[in-house]
Amino acid sequence: xxxxxxxxxxxxxxxxxxxxLQCAQDMNHNSMYWYRQDPGMGLRLIYYSASEGTxxxxxxxxxxxxxxxxxxxxxxxxxxxxxxQTSVYFCASSDGGRGETQYFGPGTRLLVL
Amino acid sequence: RKEVEQxxxxxxxxxxxxxxxxxxxxxxxxxxxxxxxxxxxxxPKLLMSVYSSGNEDxxxxxxxxxxxxxxxxxxxxxxxxxxxxxxxxxxxxxSASKIIFGSGxxxxxxx
Numbered sequence: 099x100x101x102x103x104x105x106x107x108x109x110x111x112x113x114x115x116x117x118x119l120q121c122a123q124d125m126n127h128n129s130m131y132w133y134r135q136d137p138g139m140g141l142r143l144i145y146y147s148a149s150e151g152t153x154x155x156x157x158x159x160x161x162x163x164x165x166x167x168x169x170x171x172x173x174x175x176x177x178x179x180x181x182x183q184t185s186v187y188f189c190a191s192s193d194g195g196r197g198e199t200q201y202f203g204p205g206t207r208l209l210v211l
Numbered sequence: 212r213k214e215v216e217q218x219x220x221x222x223x224x225x226x227x228x229x230x231x232x233x234x235x236x237x238x239x240x241x242x243x244x245x246x247x248x249x250x251x252x253x254x255p256k257l258l259m260s261v262y263s264s265g266n267e268d269x270x271x272x273x274x275x276x277x278x279x280x281x282x283x284x285x286x287x288x289x290x291x292x293x294x295x296x297x298x299x300x301x302x303x304x305x306s307a308s309k310i311i312f313g314s315g316x317x318x319x320x321x322x
Contacts, residue, residue: 140312188254202254
């Protein structure tokens, strides 16, 4: 039982490049989330998906897009990376969407030069 | 004022000591509360939920004070393995988009 997996673990991009962060969960959870974590700040919600086929903006959605491909997978895309998007990105899932326990992936460390 | 505030620490205490830290929240309508633990360069993991009546799990006790709008975490007989950052999480309502993470309190246990 792998839980929540994320790829890649590390990535270096140049300003303006695009990339997609992948996330998958094998716990049959309905809800999935993308967060970013910056030094001195709490995790901030970028986008979430309460159920398959739905996505909604979180606190900091600008510069990102998401796709809930199926119940297992939720991807995050940076269309034109900026240095301000240098961060650690965490994907999470939960059974419901009301603040129940969230299970996090190991994170993706992204550096935009 | 931040919606969820925590003392960043670090709290540096000897092994075996009791340590406590609080987390304040600004929205009085907040509905659910959690403590997560995050080890260095790792993902957050749920430590415990915080119920109105308070709850205890081994050496850990969490309490909620709605009147003063804070939650607390008490760790008794601290172990070296308790060294981590403790994140306070508040859900402002029943929507997933209203889950707010505090920036965390760093705890370091020394031998």
